[in-house]
Amino acid sequence: MKNILxxxxxxxxxxxxxxxxxxxxxxxxxxxxxxxxxxPKGELLESxxxxxxxxxxxxxxxAVVKKYNIDTIYNLAALLSVVAENKPILAWKIGIDGLWxxxxxxRENHCAVFTPSSIGSFGPETPxxxxxxxxxxxxxxxxxxSKVTTELLSDWYYNKYGVDTRSVRFPGLISxxxxxxGGTTDYAVDIYYAAVKGQExxxxxxxxxxxxxxxxxxxxNACVQLMxxxxxxxxxxxxxxxxxxxxxxxxxxxxIQKYKPDFKMHYQVDALKQSIASSxxxxxxxxxxxxxWDWQPTYDLDSMTVDMLEKLAARL
Ligand code: AKB
Numbered sequence: 001m002k003n004i005l006x007x008x009x010x011x012x013x014x015x016x017x018x019x020x021x022x023x024x025x026x027x028x029x030x031x032x033x034x035x036x037x038x039x040p041k042g043e044l045l046e047s048x049x050x051x052x053x054x055x056x057x058x059x060x061x062x063a064v065v066k067k068y069n070i071d072t073i074y075n076l077a078a079l080l081s082v083v084a085e086n087k088p089i090l091a092w093k094i095g096i097d098g099l100w101x102x103x104x105x106x107r108e109n110h111c112a113v114f115t116p117s118s119i120g121s122f123g124p125e126t127p128x129x130x131x132x133x134x135x136x137x138x139x140x141x142x143x144x145x146s147k148v149t150t151e152l153l154s155d156w157y158y159n160k161y162g163v164d165t166r167s168v169r170f171p172g173l174i175s176x177x178x179x180x181x182g183g184t185t186d187y188a189v190d191i192y193y194a195a196v197k198g199q200e201x202x203x204x205x206x207x208x209x210x211x212x213x214x215x216x217x218x219x220x221n222a223c224v225q226l227m228x229x230x231x232x233x234x235x236x237x238x239x240x241x242x243x244x245x246x247x248x249x250x251x252x253x254x255x256i257q258k259y260k261p262d263f264k265m266h267y268q269v270d271a272l273k274q275s276i277a278s279s280x281x282x283x284x285x286x287x288x289x290x291x292x293w294d295w296q297p298t299y300d301l302d303s304m305t306v307d308m309l310e311k312l313a314a315r316l
Pocket of ligand 1: 081118180
């Protein structure tokens with residue numbers, strides 16, 4: 001049985017991933033790592049162990065790893081793209097100095113590490129459609145710079161020290177549980193909240209701007225499946241492209257309108273978000289992930305929309 005530490009367990013991915021991992025590996029085998037001000041609550045708190053784990057505090061995390069005999073770390077600590085652009089030093093401190101801490105702890109304690117990369121690791125010179133697995137990565141955002149560094153540093157720890165590092169490049173993630181905070185793709189979550197609350201949606205991203213997106217259940221499966229994958233099949237390690245759907249604002253709006261005919265949207269483009277979105281690919285080619293660890297998404301825009309509207313309506 002694995003002993004797992006999730007760092008960032010109360011965030012958008014972490015809150016759901018921790019519960020999924022507990023359902024697979026057992027409640028006592030998955031530690032929810034959080035920072036002060038983002039304490040776990042409810043089921044997340046009650047179902048298993050929780051510890052303060054600030055990525056900038058190496059000794060504290062090392063002590064948690066030793067206390068629970070951790071062998072696998074999901075390192076989800078990061079600032080999303082828009083916030084990072086406004087707080088670049090903090091973004092680097094968490095994303096890269098924090099990653100060094102985790103990788104060093106992993107090297108000393110023989111842990112495997114999952115640290116997400118993103119579609120944000122690409123830039124305007126990258127081929128835009130069906131972006132290949134191995135291609136130009138010259139991002140224009142500090143978020144992207146830190147994600148490319150994450151991929152390279154994680155590969156380096158694998159090649160130099162044999163640390164079992166693995167990761168995917170997440171698209172925009174859409175979920176009905178914990179809202180994202182400060183990403184470029186957040187509009188694709190916010191639009192569902194507006195639809196369910198009966199409000200008009202003001203879209204910050206321009207019509208015609210395509211980005212890859214994914215429903216959270218598929219994203220969670222990707223994390224677990226990659227960490228369970230047979231290492232002899234992995235020609236790549238850090239930064240697998242994964243994809244399930246790509247759409248522009250008009251398409252998600254019409255997908256929702258099919259079930260909420262009175263729903264309305266108008267555009268009020270946010271300059272920073274739009275400049276980031278325009279520098280990212282339209283869609284990724286995920287052939288390598290499909291071939292090397294059998295990646296396969298289950299949701300498309302319509303099935304995700306049905307589920308999002310149903311779950312949010314029940315909760316709101
Ligand atoms: C963001 O928009 O910053 C994130 C991402 C695509 O990495 N959701």
